[in-house]
Structure formats: C-alpha cells, structure tokens
Amino acid sequence: MGASYYQFCPVAKAMELLDERWTMLVLRELIAGSRRFNDLRRGLPRMSPALLSKRLHQLTAAGLITTGGGLYTLTDAGRELGPILEAIGIWGVRWIGELGDADLDPKLLLWDMHRRVDHDAVPAGRSVVHFEFTDVPGPLRYWWLVIAAREADVCDEDPGFDVTVTVHGTLRRLVEIWRGDVTWQHALRDGALRVLGPEPVRRALPGWFALASYATAPRPA
Known part of the structure; x- marks a missing residue:
C-alpha cells in the first residue's frame, strides 16, 4: 500500500493502493487479458521487471489478484475495477487529447491491436498484416501481425510468410485511428495512410479489429 492519506473517505482509502506509479496500468493489462509476467512486460515495456514484480506482489497482498502456475488472475475485487478503468479511458480520450511524439510506440500499438482481433471477421487460414511506419526510424519501422487459428502474434522481424495486406503510413495516424x-x-x-493488397482485403481490413470502448466516445466540440 502507498502512504496513507489519513482520511476515512473510501476514495482516499482506495487511492492509497491505486495511485502508486504504474499500478493502474498493471491493472489495465490484467483486465485486457494478460496473465503471464512476460505478457505484462510487453504491455508495459518501460516498467522495470523489479517494479512490476513489486506491484504484482502489492496487488496480490491487497486481494486484487491471485497467482499460481505462473499466471496472474484477477479476483472479484480486481475485476470490479474494469468499468472504472474504462471510464477513465473514455474521460482521457475526451479531455486529454494531445499526444507527444514520445507517446507513440509501435510495439504498444501492435500489442494492443493483436489482442483485439475479431477472429470471426478474418478469413480462414493465415493472414499476415505488414505495417510500414513512415515516421519511425530504423528497424522499428517494420512490423508484422500474423493471424491464424484464432491466435495473433506480433513480430518485429519478417516471419517469412506471404503478406496478405500492407498498411503504409505514419504511426501517429494509425494511433489516432486506434484511439x-x-x-x-x-x-x-x-493520404496519411495507404492499404496495399487485394481490394476485398483492403475493404475488409478495418473490420478485423475491434476498437476499444473509449474509441467510440463522443468528443467535446
């Protein structure tokens, strides 16, 4: 638990646990479906492994998660935070709209996209989406999302499969679409984005991904 506010208010008591740095983002990853330590690390790449271990221990001690078999599982108390995090995301996209260049990370974007694939919308067999981010230097410019057998994998090296469709454009624009x-x-x-491939696939591609609830939140005028 964090430092006490010495108030009986339940908001104060809750925030003694939840307002420590990274805690809510760890919960975000767990609610989004991450169960293993390495998956949590992929969703929180700038969080040190030691600090992640500490936060998981704190959440376990507080009764928000349980551990076993290398898996982290939310308890009823942890799952109840789902609507709260969703509401925070909606508020953030409505009122905290500005994105700095340091906020844009292709690894995080593709990680989030891979777990929101609508497998019922993707053709049977293997589909490979190749991403070319024109505003990202070096090897992080190229990414592949391999979708098959109701699973999806993110690759930062060419997996060697035939590409089904290529998304070419700026990382910023694709993040804006995702938000x-x-x-x-x-x-x-x-013209900030081009989709290259057979026309039926180009038309269908947006439907392969289910946007988060905050993405459909109305913006203030």
Missing part, C-alpha cells in the same frame, strides 16, 4: 480520433476512411482520404 478513435479519426476513422480509417478519413485517414485513407487524406
């Missing part, structure tokens, strides 16, 4: 700031159609019209 719901703009639509795929808008990004394609303004």
